[in-house]
Amino acid sequence: MKYKCVIFDFDGTLANTENVIFRVYNEIAKKYGYKEITHDYIDELKHQPIHNIIKDLGVPYLKVFSLIKKGQKLMKEYHKSMDPYEEDLKETLKILKSKLSYMGIISSNSKKNINTFLKNEKIDTMDFIISSPLFSKEIKINKLKKKLKLKDEDILYVGDEVRDIVSAKKANIDIASVTYGYNTKEYLSSENPTYFIDDLKELFNIIEK
Incomplete structure (x- = not known):
């Protein structure tokens, strides 16, 4: 895949x-x-x-x-x-983008705050930034899927909370749950994400499987 x-x-x-x-x-x-x-x-x-x-x-x-x-x-x-979790986040995202057709963000934070962070970190590899309600991210995911003419199996969501797993499943897409965010790995396990990752660089292999 x-x-x-x-x-x-x-x-x-x-x-x-x-x-x-x-x-x-x-x-x-x-x-x-x-x-x-x-x-x-x-x-x-x-x-x-x-x-x-x-x-x-x-x-x-x-x-x-x-x-x-x-x-x-x-x-x-x-x-x-607001600091990046990885010191070399810019380079990590640049490598990821080279392996993908699209890469972006869907978050319950505001576009202004996200854009400010990206500007501060000199990250310019995002194709889209979408602000979503706290719940029901699947609505935004499905709209994006239709807009970009992508199939369910074409998309991977990367998040840190159980609500991200729930939304990904409702949108019929895979999810990689990071273990360093706002929910513990133990709690994330209760919703059975597709993958667990401790570092974003682990995505390099995942997206090419």
């Missing part, structure tokens, strides 16, 4: 935004009276479904999406704190 298109998640997959999200969330929590978090608590969250996290933090579900928008705006102030 050789994949023609690789779609990346952003937070927890390409960019290490954990400290930024920690600071942004606590700013919002303090302002609106929600439960603030510690770094130890973040480690606990990596084992839990996102619905449980929202409930535990005391955030009304109907407020989640508006708070995400507020958080995305605040993230712009901390863009210099």
Whole structure:
């Protein structure tokens, strides 16, 4: 099997935004009276479904999406704190792109934040950047699939959370789950991703199998 298109998640997959999200969330929590978090608590969250996290933090579900928008705006102030997980990310992505027809990002973060990160890292290999709701990434994936005239087996999604696996399965595409992001490998295993990877360079062999 050789994949023609690789779609990346952003937070927890390409960019290490954990400290930024920690600071942004606590700013919002303090302002609106929600439960603030510690770094130890973040480690606990990596084992839990996102619905449980929202409930535990005391955030009304109907407020989640508006708070995400507020958080995305605040993230712009901390863009210099968003580091790539790999020091040679630019080169890794350049090699990957040479083996593919298409490569891009579908993320629940904003296009502005993603573009700022890519510009800072001098990465220019993405064919598309698509912002998606927190859930239901499969809708964006299916639209892209139709636009690019790709088959299910042509696409590989790369993400770090259980919700990425769920969306990939709903879109009938394979997924490589990274083991260093916002969910633990143990928790990711509960949804049986197609592949596990500890490093993005492992994709070199996967896309050509």
